[in-house]
Amino acid sequence: RERAEEMLSSAVDRDNTRLGVEAMGLLDAYGIPTPYxxxxxxxxxxxxxxxxxxxxxxxxxxxxxxxxxxxxxxxxxxxxxxxxxxxxxxxxxxxxxxxxxxxxxxxxxxxMVDLDDGVETIVGMNRDPQFGPLVLFGLGGIFVETLEDTTSRVAPVSRPEAEAMTREIDAAPLLRGARGRDPVDVDATVETIQRLSQLVTDVPAILELDINPLVATPSGVAAVDVRLTID
Ligand code: ADP
Ligand code: MG
The missing domain is CATH 3.30.1490.20 (ATP-grasp fold, A domain)
Structure with missing residues (x-):
């Protein structure tokens, strides 16, 4: 948590409230896998x-x-x-x-992350004025806005809640291996939802955060793109 706040304050010093690739280290610090x-x-x-x-x-x-x-x-x-x-x-x-x-x-x-056996998901957070930090999970990639297959919970998200999120999106069968494809590592996906939930709970200065895509593959997950807004 201290490292996270340090990383963010150096960004704020530079008058930067929107971060992209600069935020990769923050995911690392919270144990969310990122490709080199x-x-x-x-x-x-x-x-x-x-x-x-x-x-x-x-x-x-x-x-x-x-x-x-x-x-x-x-x-x-x-x-x-x-x-x-x-x-x-x-x-x-x-x-x-x-x-x-x-x-x-x-x-x-x-x-590069192998997308052939992978599913592009999104894991994100928006602060809702009424409910607080809403953690979102769904189908990701560049079509996320078009397909709108997402679900959300208020942070902190428990393990059973995170598991439920991976079951309740329309694309859920894709994660569990549809049409002869290997199932992706749902456990690592659940873990990532919880780690992101922990990060945004620890650091209230993060107003918005999107990992899109978090590529889920049979052997784990990889956050290949991140974007966040701080206040
Ligand atoms: P943006 O969302 O700003 O357009 P991304 O970094 O999300 O940029 O890249 C767009 C798409 O390119 C991703 O949704 C994914 O399909 C593909 N892509 C990006 N990075 C990787 C990577 N490391 N390995 C494989 N595919 C990737
Ligand atoms: Mg992206």
Whole structure:
């Protein structure tokens, strides 16, 4: 909890109330698994990071002014090492084209999570003026707003409540292995809901938090994208 508050206060010092990739460390501190990644500000440094990661990488533009990175062509999945420098330039150019006034800090180079056996879920929190912190779970990814398959509980969320959340969304059969697919690690998903609930209970300065997606796979979960607002 102290580490969490320290991390947030350094962000507030910089007059930053919306955090993206900067909040990855906060998830780490609460034991929520995140794939390895680094933010760099040159194509060469991006190539160095990619060289340290096995297989293909994911690259994402990093800007405090860009909320939905894929909307501006700011996410490239499955980038081979040799393509990394050019992809860096493409991502920055695209972001500039869509949003000329955006401050672009660099590019995140991240380990890839296998989506073939995975389900993209969302785990989040909104503070409700009446009920307080509402923890949300549902189907995630870039279609979350379109499909609206989510459920919520007031934090702190107990283990039975978190388990119920994973059972009551429409997409629940997908988690348990539909159409011959392997079931995902529901236990790790439940654990993550509870850890996020603990984080937002410990740190009231967090007004809003979204892990989208939390990729749930048969062998665990990975928070590949996070966004939060602090007061
Ligand atoms: P945004 O939500 O800002 O558009 P995300 O980081 O959520 O950006 O990336 C968009 C999509 O790209 C994700 O929903 C997921 O399908 C895919 N993606 C992102 N990061 C990874 C990763 N590390 N491994 C595999 N797929 C990823
Ligand atoms: Mg996202």
């Amino acid at each position: 990644g680094e933010v760099v500000d040159t194509p060469g440094a991006a190539a160095d990071v990619a060289a340290r990661i096995d297989g293909h990488v994911v690259m994402k533009v990093v800007s405090p002014d860009i909320l939905h990175k894929s909307d501006v062509g700011g996410v490239e999945v499955g980038v081979a090492d040799a393509e990394v420098p050019d992809t860096y330039a493409d991502l920055v150019a695209r972001a500039r084209r869509y949003q000329p006034d955006a401050t672009i800090l660099g590019v995140q180079v991240q380990e």
